[in-house]
Amino acid sequence: MDLSCFKAYDLRGRVPDQLNPELAERIGRAYVDLTAAKRVVVGYDIRLSSPEIATALSAGLKAAGADVYDIGLCGTEQVYFATSYYNMDGGIMVTASHNPKDHNGMKLVGPESRPISSDNGLNTLRDRVHGPFEDAPTFGRSECLTIEVDYINHLLGLVDEGALSPLKIVVNAGNGGAGPVIDALARRLPFEFVRLHHQPDGHFPNGVPNPLLEENRAVTAEAVLREGADMGIAWDGDYDRCFFFDEKGRFIEGYYIVGLLADQFLRKMGGGRIIHDPRLTWNTRDLVQAAGGKAIECKTGHAFIKQRMRDEDALYGGEMSAHHYFRDFAYCDSGMIPWLLVAERLCQSGQTLSSLIDARIEAYPASGEINRTVDDPARLIEAIEEIYGADAVSVGHVDGLSVEFERWRFNLRMSNTEPVVRLNVESRGDIALMKEKTMELLTAMEQAGRN
Incomplete structure (x- = not known):
């Protein structure tokens, strides 16, 4: 059996030779063997192969005796949210994020949405996939779990809704999964959204959603200028990362967003600890110190940052790769919370996004990776x-x-x-x-x- 889809932090591989329903079913069985989970959240992204793989995964989980709580088409952060918010034993998201459209994968978490990576169980799960397996005396059941109301309320609970005022925002979902969440938020927000590539479509008619690629940025930048928008936001396929464009259509490096979000959180909370990666640091340290916080350097990678945040009870953690982690989101990464916080800052300050960022670029110019x-x-x-x-x-x-x-x-x-x-x-x-x-x-x- 080809198990090359097992990586350091998750599973990624081509369908069907590296990941397929048979392997997915075995992963479900091995997950329960490894974790003894009784209640597991399962969600999947917009890829064409995702429903079939999620169904096979759920069959394996149930055969091993676990109840499956199916949240359906979603983003990775919604699996994190549902697992922690509803006190589940674990969660699995079927996604390959920004990989090519013929790929798929999985991201696995345990209780409290703690990540399962190669250093704490993923390699053991890989080795267990070969079997043999016995069916549980009692099969688990499957239940559809609707989380939208609780999830949207939780997102908006992290900003001051009363401070929000009309903004015009270009949003580019890249035909990934972010569009439906924007539509749900739009009903509660005073913002005008200009929607690009909005409909979820696993054929990826406009290319695989990966805004880190320069060739994918122009459509968002041009729309910001054309519409006279206050900012632009683009997401990857499972929208656990978001990317920013200022009102001039300029793509903003993730490094400067880390500093902006750290500053915003410390202003709201009156101090606290902030975790950052070691690649670029001076801007973040400067802003954190000025806002009365403590900056703590941590090895790059979501498993390392999430654990260090728990150890330090940190408010926020940020990587320049556009992964942003929040204590009040189970220490997990979200692609929705960052842009809500930036919008809140624009409304509170009356400043443009470029004016907030320009001063930081001037103070700490960086090469980019x-x-x-x-x-x-x-x-x-x-x-x-x-x-x-x-x-x-x-x-x-x-x-x-x-x-x-x-x-x-x-x-x-x-x-x-x-x-x-x-x-x-x-x-x-x-x-x-x-x-x-x-x-x-x-x-x-x-x-x-x-x-």
């Missing part, structure tokens, strides 16, 4: 540390290599899944220095890769 394929990522990172570490103010290894100087810093880390290194560089208010050091590092990396 630069990826390079190399033969030996670990050796390359060691070579760069040898070159830059001796004269640095500090050197850290929370995630890859972080090196800080007085006026600039960088992080160089390797991918978990491919022979790639990822570079991020930032400076203190000096865009020329940031660009100079970025080119210098890329040259050093190229030379080190040849040695």
Whole structure:
């Protein structure tokens, strides 16, 4: 049996050779064997293969004795929400997020929507999938669970509805699952929505929804300018990430959104802890300190950040990859809460999104993430540390290599899944220095890769 769909944090693979109904049914049985869950939430995204895979998964769960609470077509965050809000034993979302349309996958959680990853059970589940299995003495039952009202109320409970005023917002669901949630929110909000690629469609007629790809951004940016909108928002397929465009149609790097959301939460809560990844940090640290909070650095990856947030009772955690985590959302990531908080800030401040972001870009210009394929990522990172570490103010290894100087810093880390290194560089208010050091590092990396 091909089990290559099992990854570090979830399952992803081509249908039907890497993931199919037979394997999905076995995963359901193995999940109950592993967790002893009695009540499991199951949801699925808009991919054409998702209903069949979800049905097979549910059959396996029920054969192993678990009751299935089917929330139907949804986003990943709704499985997280339902699992925690209704005190279920676990939840499984059938999704491949932004992967090609012939792929599918699963994201698995336990009680309180705690992630099940390779370091805490996913590898054991993979090994258990081979069987053998025995049916439970009593099969589980299946029940449709309608969560929309509770979910929408919970989202809106995180913002001050009374502070919201009319805004014009371009929303691009990318034919993924975000459209129905926007429609439900629209009935409660004073915003005018300009809808793009709004209908869920697993054929992905406008391409796979992945706003991180530059070629996918133009349609949202152009609509913001054409409509005179206050901002634009685009989501990936299962809308656990959202991406922002200001009123000028400019795509905003996720790094600056992390700082904005941290600042907004600390203003609302009067202080607290904020978790951030090590790739780009100075802007976030600066804003958190100014707002009376404490910034805590954590290894990149949702399982690491969610656990650290629980350990620290942190209000919010953010990654520059557009994953945003919230204490009051079971410490899970959401693609809906971030834009609601940004809209709240625009209404409260009367400022434009560009004016909020421009000052931060000027204070801490950043390179954006630069990826390079190399033969030996670990050796390359060691070579760069040898070159830059001796004269640095500090050197850290929370995630890859972080090196800080007085006026600039960088992080160089390797991918978990491919022979790639990822570079991020930032400076203190000096865009020329940031660009100079970025080119210098890329040259050093190229030379080190040849040695």
